[in-house]
Amino acid sequence: MAQKKQTIRETDDEARALARRLVSSARCGSLAVLLPDGGHPFASRTAVANDIDRAPVILVSDLSGHTSGLKNDPRVSLLLGAPGKGDPLAHPRITLQCIAERIGRDEERHARIRARFLRRHPKSALYADFADFSFYRLDPASASLNGGFGKAYQLVPGDFLIASPALESLAEMEESAIEHMNGDHADAVEVYARVLAGEKTGKWQISGIDAAGFELVSGDRLVRVEFDAVLEDSGRLAPVLAEMARSARARRG
Amino acid sequence: MAQKKQTIRETDDEARALARRLVSSARCGSLAVLLPDGGHPFASRTAVANDIDRAPVILVSDLSGHTSGLKNDPRVSLLLGAPGKGDPLAHPRITLQCIAERIGRDEERHARIRARFLRRHPKSALYADFADFSFYRLDPASASLNGGFGKAYQLVPGDFLIASPALESLAEMEESAIEHMNGDHADAVEVYARVLAGEKTGKWQISGIDAAGFELVSGDRLVRVEFDAVLEDSGRLAPVLAEMARSARARRG
Numbered sequence: 241m242a243q244k245k246q247t248i249r250e251t252d253d254e255a256r257a258l259a260r261r262l263v264s265s266a267r268c269g270s271l272a273v274l275l276p277d278g279g280h281p282f283a284s285r286t287a288v289a290n291d292i293d294r295a296p297v298i299l300v301s302d303l304s305g306h307t308s309g310l311k312n313d314p315r316v317s318l319l320l321g322a323p324g325k326g327d328p329l330a331h332p333r334i335t336l337q338c339i340a341e342r343i344g345r346d347e348e349r350h351a352r353i354r355a356r357f358l359r360r361h362p363k364s365a366l367y368a369d370f371a372d373f374s375f376y377r378l379d380p381a382s383a384s385l386n387g388g389f390g391k392a393y394q395l396v397p398g399d400f401l402i403a404s405p406a407l408e409s410l411a412e413m414e415e416s417a418i419e420h421m422n423g424d425h426a427d428a429v430e431v432y433a434r435v436l437a438g439e440k441t442g443k444w445q446i447s448g449i450d451a452a453g454f455e456l457v458s459g460d461r462l463v464r465v466e467f468d469a470v471l472e473d474s475g476r477l478a479p480v481l482a483e484m485a486r487s488a489r490a491r492r493g
Numbered sequence: 494m495a496q497k498k499q500t501i502r503e504t505d506d507e508a509r510a511l512a513r514r515l516v517s518s519a520r521c522g523s524l525a526v527l528l529p530d531g532g533h534p535f536a537s538r539t540a541v542a543n544d545i546d547r548a549p550v551i552l553v554s555d556l557s558g559h560t561s562g563l564k565n566d567p568r569v570s571l572l573l574g575a576p577g578k579g580d581p582l583a584h585p586r587i588t589l590q591c592i593a594e595r596i597g598r599d600e601e602r603h604a605r606i607r608a609r610f611l612r613r614h615p616k617s618a619l620y621a622d623f624a625d626f627s628f629y630r631l632d633p634a635s636a637s638l639n640g641g642f643g644k645a646y647q648l649v650p651g652d653f654l655i656a657s658p659a660l661e662s663l664a665e666m667e668e669s670a671i672e673h674m675n676g677d678h679a680d681a682v683e684v685y686a687r688v689l690a691g692e693k694t695g696k697w698q699i700s701g702i703d704a705a706g707f708e709l710v711s712g713d714r715l716v717r718v719e720f721d722a723v724l725e726d727s728g729r730l731a732p733v734l735a736e737m738a739r740s741a742r743a744r745r746g
Contacts, residue, residue, distance in 0.1 A: 304500075
């Protein structure tokens with residue numbers, strides 16, 4: 241789109257996997273909106289979670305600068321991916337070009353979006369229900385992935401969003417599945433973190449499950465584990481999680 | 494500007510000092526531009542340095558997405574301040590609303606801007622002189638400072654930019670002053686890092702000096718030390734640096 245063709249690589253599975261990880265494991269991002277006074281761009285930091293199809297979700301106050309922009313023009317850009325140590329331009333990041341949609345409190349999806357956001361950001365429970373706060377879902381229309389110097393890709397939403405007939409049914413069982421895994425299978429959760437996510441330290445808990453994988457948190461660390469294939473049937477969740485624990489234990493030896 | 498009045502605190506010296514530190518010690522930032530195709534905002538990560546008055550400077554390729562935006566509409570927004578550990582919204586950050594100005598290679602200030610940028614980002618020497626790369630100076634028109642929850646301020650450029658008749662003369666002597674300090678006064682530089690910047694580890698070097706202070710680098714760490722008062726005369730630089738070393742040594746005991 242905005243980059244000349246010769247600098248854009250052909251999208252491959254590695255690029256798609258990187259995009260999925262970046263979109264699903266961001267605790268915060270840089271949100272660019274258009275200000276009402278003539279459309280000057282405005283960049284600010286925002287906490288981020290994901291809806292059941294991996295679309296980003298934000299929680300904003302009517303009193304903040306970005307919200308007056310969002311309300312005036314729904315076109316936003318969201319930059320995800322932390323700079324980390326070393327050269328900040330060597331670390332992968334993704335820019336999502338989105339249309340922001342306010343989630344009304346009377347909408348059915350409000351409860352699930354609120355629950356998913358609060359699991360990612362427990363402290364936001366202090367203000368999430370204040371009258372001036374609203375959740376917005378950011379619907380991606382396109383994305384620019386930068387995997388480091390010279391590794392630029394243009395993605396379409398299908399490259400990283402989750403499509404499955406089981407999205408809703410998995411969302412309905414998500415909370416109980418998380419409680420069950422963290423409560424009754426803490427050993428499996430620990431093995432997921434050590435073997436599948438490669439984490440050496442930390443006490444890990446599952447903080448979110450969807451049709452494509454799950455998130456693990458330890459303090460401020462958030463890591464994402466993807467299933468081998470997207471679940472098409474919520475009945476597959478338990479056997480897939482059990483099989484992942486079995487194979488992870490076998491790999492650990 | 495975009496935030497309601499009651500949420501904005503009155504700007505005080507502490508807020509100004511925080512803004513100056515954030516603007517002067519960022520290695521990278523999130524840049525929001527307007528894309529040519531209808532003005533959709535676009536956020537991307539960019540390496541950042543500072544001109545002699547602390548205005549941010551970026552180095553961009555004509556092949557990148559943000560540059561086509563910059564060329565089409567000079568209005569940009571730059572978010573500075575790293576999230577760090579813990580709650581990303583608890584960490585201070587500043588959004589600068591700027592007008593971007595391309596620095597032509599034939600302009601007198603090009604050499605100093607290039608030198609300052611390369612000192613901050615030595616690796617960019619590999620591509621800074623490529624034909625498709627250009628420096629842009631981002632002239633701030635206003636700024637939104639967020640010092641953490643409930644600590645929002647609206648700043649004017651005079652709150653954080655450096656004004657002094659000695660800007661140019663200091664820029665002319667900057668390189669030799671840095672070499673002199675790092676070469677002949679490495680002990681003083683070390684004391685600045687330990688005592689004035691509070692750094693416990695690392696091998697530090699001065700990487701930039703202007704009328705308001707200097708930057709120290711150790712690997713990927715960058716810290717800023719401000720003078721007690723802005724220098725109005727470049728002849729004051731040597732005695733001020735000597736006095737700072739003396740008092741820092743005395744504080745260390």
